[in-house]
Amino acid sequence: MSGLIMKNFLTNGQFGFLNFVRVCLLAAGVLTASACQSESKMLGASVTGYNHTSAAINRFSVNGAGGPNLGAHQGGGSKVCCGVVPRRWVPGLRAIVEWEKDPDPYAYGKWPERPYSDAWRKRMAEHKKNYSRHKVTVEIPQYSIAGSLKVHFLPCDQVRVSADNIKPGDPRYPYNYPMRMEEPKVCPE
Structure with a gap:
């Protein structure tokens, strides 16, 4: 693919290069717009x-x-x-x-x-x-x-x-348990 693009650029000169840039910018814009619209759930x-x-x-x-x-x-x-x-x-x-x-x-x-x-x-x-x-x-x-x-x-x-996205140890984290917890003799059912 890159060889074909380079050949096109060499045979068409600056006009070919400008068309190539326009196509790339258009493709980038379409991809960006579609990514925003289809934000993954x-x-x-x-x-x-x-x-x-x-x-x-x-x-x-x-x-x-x-x-x-x-x-x-x-x-x-x-x-x-x-x-x-x-x-x-x-x-x-x-x-x-x-x-x-x-x-x-x-x-x-x-x-x-x-x-x-x-x-x-x-x-x-x-x-x-x-x-x-x-x-x-x-x-x-x-x-x-x-x-x-x-x-x-x-x-x-x-x-x-x-x-x-909160790490353990942060006061906002819901489960800040000590790493060493003792097993009770009888577990609640």
Whole structure:
């Protein structure tokens, strides 16, 4: 294509170049106008997680978009792309969160077996039987400007999700929980 444009410019001189510029400006104007008229209702959003518990979150997803695995009392650093959020918040906006949890993520550190030996793999297979899988639907609080999907894992398999552009720690952020939260002896039902 660029060779054809250059050939046209060389054979038609300045007149060809001016026509080329006019066509480019017209195309840019049409694209800009159509972009403004068809503003997307949905936006791509990175997904990050915050694990406020002593369990490990081996994997999770929010509305089908995968997030990073999270160690006990960790989160915020890793972001995965992409989830989708509405450009403008609507009442009743919800998220479906699914996750797998390891209640004893540091158990293998106490095992006498050599790591990745047959005996170790056998014990790991038994350990994995303690993993639990969860799925919940949660409300997403109102936001004025859409941002990233931030998923908070709390004790008693509670989850909170925000989709704003406010970072945790900011006083306006809805879920400023401490990273280390203790699991109660009995969870409310």
